[in-house]
Amino acid sequence: MNDVIYECVVTSVSPDGQPHVAPMGVRYRQGAAGEPGTVVLMPFVPSTTLANIVAVRHAVLNIVLDTRVFAGCVTGRKAWPALPAERVPGVRLQAALSHIELRLESMSDEPQRPVLQMARVHEVQHAPLGGFFGFNRAQSAVIEGAVLVSRLHMLPPEKVSTEMAYLQIAIDKTAGPEEHEAWGWLQDAVAHHRAAQKSTKAAP
Numbered sequence: 110m111n112d113v114i115y116e117c118v119v120t121s122v123s124p125d126g127q128p129h130v131a132p133m134g135v136r137y138r139q140g141a142a143g144e145p146g147t148v149v150l151m152p153f154v155p156s157t158t159l160a161n162i163v164a165v166r167h168a169v170l171n172i173v174l175d176t177r178v179f180a181g182c183v184t185g186r187k188a189w190p191a192l193p194a195e196r197v198p199g200v201r202l203q204a205a206l207s208h209i210e211l212r213l214e215s216m217s218d219e220p221q222r223p224v225l226q227m228a229r230v231h232e233v234q235h236a237p238l239g240g241f242f243g244f245n246r247a248q249s250a251v252i253e254g255a256v257l258v259s260r261l262h263m264l265p266p267e268k269v270s271t272e273m274a275y276l277q278i279a280i281d282k283t284a285g286p287e288e289h290e291a292w293g294w295l296q297d298a299v300a301h302h303r304a305a306q307k308s309t310k311a312a313p
């Protein structure tokens with residue numbers, strides 16, 4: 110059986126303190142009795158997140174329900190309001206329902222996608238009542254759409270069109286204002302990508 114993967118947002122900082130925000134799928138590993146366990150990150154090579162974590166040895170995992178952060182990050186909108194982390198170098202997102210401050214414990218040497226074991230150093234809840242109100246299909250659709258947009262350069266255009274059309278159903282039926290805004294950014298990104306491809310093909 111596959112591992113359960115949760116889509117969250119990783120904030121990291123460069124050695125000179127420049128923050129960086131990136132959506133990332135993570136796995137939670139249970140610790141021994143009484144131990145806090147680890148969070149497993151798998152950033153691709155190359156990525157700013159990986160470079161920052163290797164250099165600074167810390168990161169913050171943000172549990173976020175505002176899907177605009179996911180759609181925004183893959184469409185060039187990375188300046189999300191952030192606050193200083195409490196115990197590690199770095200920041201946490203203001204929109205986080207909760208955050209977990211992490212320390213790099215070990216890193217495998219897979220050349221394309223190393224596996225980072227991150228120790229849980231400190232955790233804080235921010236949202237009252239957990240901030241989770243039930244599953245919303247439009248939120249899931251935005252996350253799926255953001256994954257498609259982050260892979261536009263390697264996916265066949267027909268696959269992107271078919272999947273965006275299917276996801277649109279959940280947007281039309283269940284989205285609130287945040288998801289509509291996020292979906293609009295994703296649609297614009299797909300349209301820009303298509304236009305850029307057409308103009309490259311048309312060039313002599």
Ligand SMILES: Cc1cc2nc3c(=O)[nH]c(=O)nc-3n(C[C@H](O)[C@H](O)[C@H](O)COP(=O)(O)O)c2cc1C
Nearest residue numbers: 116131132133134151152153156157158255256259
């Ligand atoms: C829902 C979602 C999950 C993602 N998961 C990963 C991941 O596990 N590893 C990864 O390197 N990039 C992942 N990405 C893409 C990154 O957010 C990012 O676009 C890319 O890795 C570039 O990383 P950088 O911004 O740190 O340079 C994901 C994107 C989305 C929308």
